[in-house]
Amino acid sequence: MTLLSVRDLSLSIGALPVLDRLSFDIRPGEVFGVVGESGSGKSMTALALMGLAPESARVSGEARFEGRPLIGLAERDICAIRGAGIGMIFQEPMSALDPVQTIGAQVAETLVIHGRMNRREALQAARARLDRVGLPAARFPLDLYPHELSGGQRQRVCIAMAIALRPRLLIADEPTTALDVTTQAQILDLLKSLVEDEGMALMLITHDLAVVSGIADRVAVMQRGRIIEAGPTGDVFRNMRHPYTRALFRASGHVPARSRRSAGQPILEVRDVHCSYGGGRRRLFGKATRIRAVRGVSFTLHKGENLGLVGESGCGKSTLSRAILGLEPLQGGEIRLFGRPVGPRMDARDRAALQVVFQDPYGSFNPRWKVARLVAEPFNLLPTRPRDWRTHVAEALESVGLKATDMDRYIHEFSGGQRQRIAIARALILRPELIVLDEAVSALDVSIRAQILDLLADLSDRLDLGYLFISHDLGVVRAITDRVLVMKDGEIVEQGPTEQLFTAPRHAYTRKLIAATPRLPEIPTRMMQDDN
Amino acid sequence: MRVPRTLIIGAALFGMFLAAALLSYLWTPFDVTALDIAARLRPPGAVHWFGTDHFGRDIFSMIMVGARTSIAVAIVAVAIGIGIGTPLGLAAAARHGGLLDEIVMRGNDLVFAFPSLVIAILITAVFGPSALNAIIAIGIFNIPVFARIARSGAVSLWTLDYILAARVAGKGRLRISIEHILPNIANLLIVQGTIQFSLGILAEAALSYVGLGAQPPTPSWGRMLADSQTMISFAPHMALFPGLAIVLAVLGLNLMGDGLRDLLDPHLRRWRQ
Numbered sequence: 001m002t003l004l005s006v007r008d009l010s011l012s013i014g015a016l017p018v019l020d021r022l023s024f025d026i027r028p029g030e031v032f033g034v035v036g037e038s039g040s041g042k043s044m045t046a047l048a049l050m051g052l053a054p055e056s057a058r059v060s061g062e063a064r065f066e067g068r069p070l071i072g073l074a075e076r077d078i079c080a081i082r083g084a085g086i087g088m089i090f091q092e093p094m095s096a097l098d099p100v101q102t103i104g105a106q107v108a109e110t111l112v113i114h115g116r117m118n119r120r121e122a123l124q125a126a127r128a129r130l131d132r133v134g135l136p137a138a139r140f141p142l143d144l145y146p147h148e149l150s151g152g153q154r155q156r157v158c159i160a161m162a163i164a165l166r167p168r169l170l171i172a173d174e175p176t177t178a179l180d181v182t183t184q185a186q187i188l189d190l191l192k193s194l195v196e197d198e199g200m201a202l203m204l205i206t207h208d209l210a211v212v213s214g215i216a217d218r219v220a221v222m223q224r225g226r227i228i229e230a231g232p233t234g235d236v237f238r239n240m241r242h243p244y245t246r247a248l249f250r251a252s253g254h255v256p257a258r259s260r261r262s263a264g265q266p267i268l269e270v271r272d273v274h275c276s277y278g279g280g281r282r283r284l285f286g287k288a289t290r291i292r293a294v295r296g297v298s299f300t301l302h303k304g305e306n307l308g309l310v311g312e313s314g315c316g317k318s319t320l321s322r323a324i325l326g327l328e329p330l331q332g333g334e335i336r337l338f339g340r341p342v343g344p345r346m347d348a349r350d351r352a353a354l355q356v357v358f359q360d361p362y363g364s365f366n367p368r369w370k371v372a373r374l375v376a377e378p379f380n381l382l383p384t385r386p387r388d389w390r391t392h393v394a395e396a397l398e399s400v401g402l403k404a405t406d407m408d409r410y411i412h413e414f415s416g417g418q419r420q421r422i423a424i425a426r427a428l429i430l431r432p433e434l435i436v437l438d439e440a441v442s443a444l445d446v447s448i449r450a451q452i453l454d455l456l457a458d459l460s461d462r463l464d465l466g467y468l469f470i471s472h473d474l475g476v477v478r479a480i481t482d483r484v485l486v487m488k489d490g491e492i493v494e495q496g497p498t499e500q501l502f503t504a505p506r507h508a509y510t511r512k513l514i515a516a517t518p519r520l521p522e523i524p525t526r527m528m529q530d531d532n
Numbered sequence: 533m534r535v536p537r538t539l540i541i542g543a544a545l546f547g548m549f550l551a552a553a554l555l556s557y558l559w560t561p562f563d564v565t566a567l568d569i570a571a572r573l574r575p576p577g578a579v580h581w582f583g584t585d586h587f588g589r590d591i592f593s594m595i596m597v598g599a600r601t602s603i604a605v606a607i608v609a610v611a612i613g614i615g616i617g618t619p620l621g622l623a624a625a626a627r628h629g630g631l632l633d634e635i636v637m638r639g640n641d642l643v644f645a646f647p648s649l650v651i652a653i654l655i656t657a658v659f660g661p662s663a664l665n666a667i668i669a670i671g672i673f674n675i676p677v678f679a680r681i682a683r684s685g686a687v688s689l690w691t692l693d694y695i696l697a698a699r700v701a702g703k704g705r706l707r708i709s710i711e712h713i714l715p716n717i718a719n720l721l722i723v724q725g726t727i728q729f730s731l732g733i734l735a736e737a738a739l740s741y742v743g744l745g746a747q748p749p750t751p752s753w754g755r756m757l758a759d760s761q762t763m764i765s766f767a768p769h770m771a772l773f774p775g776l777a778i779v780l781a782v783l784g785l786n787l788m789g790d791g792l793r794d795l796l797d798p799h800l801r802r803w804r805q
Contacts, residue, residue, distance in 0.1 A: 322696075325700055327700070351700070351702050355700060356696070356697065358696065359693070363693045363694065364692075364693040365694050365697075366712050366715075366716070368716065377697065377698060377701045377703075378700070378701040378702075379701075381701060381702045423697075426697065
């Protein structure tokens with residue numbers, strides 16, 4: 001008996017095929033994982049099943065939910081299935097809830113709309129559902145508003161809404177991607193226990209192989225709108241018949257080749273640094289509240305060293321990185337680069353030794369400028385721009401694996417991975433000593449991420465370049481750094497050589513972080529070798 | 533990219549008035565200052581296309597010259613708004629949350645708090661009715677509009693990574709505002725500029741209707757309407773044509789603003805796809 005049976009589901013938008021003859025079954029009470037990189041069509045599959053595909057999309061093929069057809073249903077009929085038969089949760093819990101309605105009202109709304117109960121009963125049921133997802137009445141009354149909750153708590157509210165009517169199938173589209181690792185582990189546990197207790201099936205869409213391998217009974221791997229491999233999770237990961245599955249797997253656990261170097265002399269010294277930033281002003285003439293984001297951080301970064309800084313959102317790592325870049329004043333302590341103080345008034349020559357690559361490849365560039373001008377922007381730090389600046393730009397572009405002719409194109413002509421290469425070229429153009437990589441690979445697909453990590457490792461080796469690698473992703477930090485700092489609530493709770501810290505963490509928080517990180521299954525080494 | 537139909541229609545309507553205004557410098561069918569009492573209150577016909585007024589002046593020629601007055605007043609008023617408001621808004625955004633931001637925005641609130649036309653009447657009443665004073669009065673009320681638009685656009689840009697990258701490249705707030713922020717909020721300003729332009733024409737018409745705009749003998753649409761008021765029952769054409777001119781010019785500019793918004797606003801563009 002299958003719960004959801006999909007046969008030859010295709011979807012195209014205009015002349016662009018998005019999904020190509022997908023066929024799969026989901027059985028009652030199982031976790032069905034769908035993995036793939038961005039653009040593989042995994043989210044569009046979910047939207048097509050829910051009747052939420054864009055209006056311009058043409059959908060063909062067949063999908064049956066409990067024997068009844070889903071595709072081509074009238075809006076009214078599909079609405080009866082949405083929520084009641086199939087629930088759905090999305091990636092971004094920050095925008096999935098209505099900010100002006102209480103959480104109780106939002107959970108109850110589903111129950112009222114489907115005509116199951118009146119308002120008072122619905123609120124009682126909402127209470128029970130919120131209790132079930134781990135938001136007990138004592139701390140989370142129904143009249144809370146979304147902004148009073150953290151990201152993980154909001155995702156719990158979304159789950160409560162999705163399971164309010166006890167659907168037989170829950171579709172979760174990247175439900176933990178926007179969350180911290182420890183929160184991610186909790187949400188995955190919750191989803192797993194819901195599947196077990198309520199007999200609900202879960203279709204888990206994700207880009208993260210480790211997440212899928214830990215939770216899914218069966219898995220389908222998608223590439224360019226096709227399911228290229230599917231089967232029981234253990235089986236798929238043991239055999240990996242399709243080369244793309246192998247490539248994806250290798251990229252997920254990719255460790256770039258790096259030469260070990262002895263640390264040079266210290267270049268960046270951070271001593272007992274305190275930073276705070278202004279919160280809102282309560283009244284017109286009131287004093288602005290200040291948030292103490294960094295409290296007494298000290299460390300040293302040596303020449304050519306790749307130093308990792310890990311911590312969850314809100315731990316102060318971004319504030320610290322801005323202080324190190326000399327963008328924000330310090331409230332205490334000092335930061336020195338080559339023995340000279342770092343701050344908003346620092347010398348342009350010192351600034352040139354310190355560059356940065358940001359997370360978002362789409363927000364990192366002025367959309368109106370051509371690549372040459374973008375990459376050359378740091379030349380502003382020199383007294384005059386060198387006459388052969390275009391040669392410098394060409395060299396920088398070539399050193400990150402792009403063509404010199406790319407400099408006359410606009411940034412929108414490049415993919416996310418190429419943009420991140422351009423960002424690295426911009427950081428390299430002045431031959432800095434140290435680059436701050438602020439979640440620089442977090443927004444990239446695994447295969448692109450592996451390429452960028454290789455590039456970073458290669459550049460560091462060739463140019464004896466130091467990195468401050470800021471990330472929430474412990475696997476990546478482990479792969480590319482020599483030493484790691486673990487930050488929590490504005491303080492460094494543990495630091496040490498990378499391997500030592502990961503194999504024998506001393507601080508309880510470090511242990512918790514490492515335990516929460518999803519792990520890829522062990523794979524025979526023959527699988528990990530290159531196909532070519 | 534498809535050009536929205538509203539933009540084409542709007543531009544055509546406004547272009548018609550602009551052409552008439554420019555042509556009036558070279559040629560009008562009749563001299564607008566020449567009185568011809570014998571030919572007064574003629575209905576529209578072959579000689580006087582839109583008829584004549586109570587002094588026998590040709591209404592068609594007066595509409596042409598009136599377009600000149602309206603457009604000139606609106607252009608300068610919008611220029612005052614953009615020229616002063618935009619730098620204020622950019623400065624406020626560059627110091628977001630700071631004292632300067634507070635001063636600029638509270639100053640804006642202060643100007644917004646007064647009904648603009650009433651204050652414009654006050655200004656022209658105190659300094660004497662003239663086209664120049666009308667321009668200044670309308671221009672002052674454009675300043676906070678553009679300051680607010682510039683600030684809101686700029687504040688969201690200031691949080692983007694490319695602004696941080698520019699700061700890491702050692703650029704100051706002024707340079708970033710000019711190089712990075714201004715070009716990226718230009719479309720907002722252009723759209724708002726078109727809307728304010730139509731409001732400027734309306735305000736000029738209102739001021740000259742109550743006699744506080746351009747003074748006789750300079751023709752203006754507002755005063756032509758005012759003059760027609762007492763003769764509306766036996767010379768309706770005197771009211772019809774200036775009224776129609778105001779309506780069509782304002783309609784054209786608003787359509788243009790809507791069309792430009794569709795064309796330039798990337799958010800809307802994504803929605804329509």
